[in-house]
Amino acid sequence: MHKTIVIVGASRGIGKAIVENLAQNSNYSILALSRNLKGMESLRKFKNVETIEFDLNSQNVRAEAEKIFTSLDKIDILINNAGKLVSKSFLELTAKDIESCYQVNVIGVIETVQAAVPKMIENGGHIVNISSMGGFQGSVKFAGLTAYSTSKAAVCSFTELFSEEYKDSKITMNCLCLGAAQTEMLEEAFPGYEAPVSAEKMAEYIADFAQNANQWINGKIIPVSLSTP
Numbered sequence: 001m002h003k004t005i006v007i008v009g010a011s012r013g014i015g016k017a018i019v020e021n022l023a024q025n026s027n028y029s030i031l032a033l034s035r036n037l038k039g040m041e042s043l044r045k046f047k048n049v050e051t052i053e054f055d056l057n058s059q060n061v062r063a064e065a066e067k068i069f070t071s072l073d074k075i076d077i078l079i080n081n082a083g084k085l086v087s088k089s090f091l092e093l094t095a096k097d098i099e100s101c102y103q104v105n106v107i108g109v110i111e112t113v114q115a116a117v118p119k120m121i122e123n124g125g126h127i128v129n130i131s132s133m134g135g136f137q138g139s140v141k142f143a144g145l146t147a148y149s150t151s152k153a154a155v156c157s158f159t160e161l162f163s164e165e166y167k168d169s170k171i172t173m174n175c176l177c178l179g180a181a182q183t184e185m186l187e188e189a190f191p192g193y194e195a196p197v198s199a200e201k202m203a204e205y206i207a208d209f210a211q212n213a214n215q216w217i218n219g220k221i222i223p224v225s226l227s228t229p
């Protein structure tokens with residue numbers, strides 16, 4: 001069955017690997033969104049992938065996203081994968097650091113969903129928010145990640161709130177709290193740490209989850225971790 005899939009944060013790491021995974025299915029039309037078009041250049045080898053510049057840090061994310069979605073008849077799957085991590089000790093954190101994490105990881109996600117809902121309301125669809133074990137209640141926490149991990153916790157909360165508000169619709173939303181996967185973000189935050197899972201392996205799980213899990217679950221916050229971080 002034809003599906004239109006939007007993946008935000010597709011220029012590297014897990015998001016890029018999700019696009020590469022889903023693009024194998026020629027019935028899918030995929031919109032890959034990120035700030036860095038160059039990072040998405042290699043995705044253009046797939047005929048069913050369109051790469052578009054998109055910044056969750058822009059003034060009006062909702063309007064930007066609406067512009068991008070205008071030409072689409074529908075959206076079946078939206079994966080909010082983009083993430084911003086600031087690692088700084090608590091007293092060194094600036095208001096800008098905190099704001100930038102919340103803008104990209106929370107406000108940008110909420111506004112992207114606002115733009116996507118009209119394209120999902122008729123046929124239904126699955127929204128997958130990518131959070132972190134750091135934002136999962138009761139998990140091991142790490143010094144220096146206040147801005148990042150609290151913003152990821154907010155995305156978990158958003159998932160529960162949205163799915164309650166849309167429980168009578170055909171739109172479902174779930175949230176995956178990822179453990180460590182080997183990407184540039186992880187290397188920048190935890191230099192030298194070797195994750196037990198590659199970006200591709202994590203992407204395989206997320207791609208499968210995004211296509212199937214909403215048959216059984218909605219509004220759930222799920223830890224996806226062999227280890228923490």
Ligand SMILES: NC(=O)c1ccc[n+]([C@@H]2O[C@H](COP(=O)([O-])OP(=O)(O)OC[C@H]3O[C@@H](n4cnc5c(N)ncnc54)[C@H](OP(=O)(O)O)[C@@H]3O)[C@@H](O)[C@H]2O)c1
Nearest residue numbers: 009010011012013014034035036056082083180181183185
């Ligand atoms: N890797 C891990 O161990 C791990 C663990 C827990 C959770 N996660 C979460 O998993 C997701 C993917 O992580 P990753 O490790 O693959 O990260 P990554 O390598 O840093 O990739 C992040 C992606 O987000 C995009 N992005 C960042 N800021 C953006 C903005 N303002 N607007 C639009 N796109 C933006 C980046 O593209 P541009 O720079 O081109 O915009 C990039 O494609 C993130 O949400 C992260 O928090 C990762």
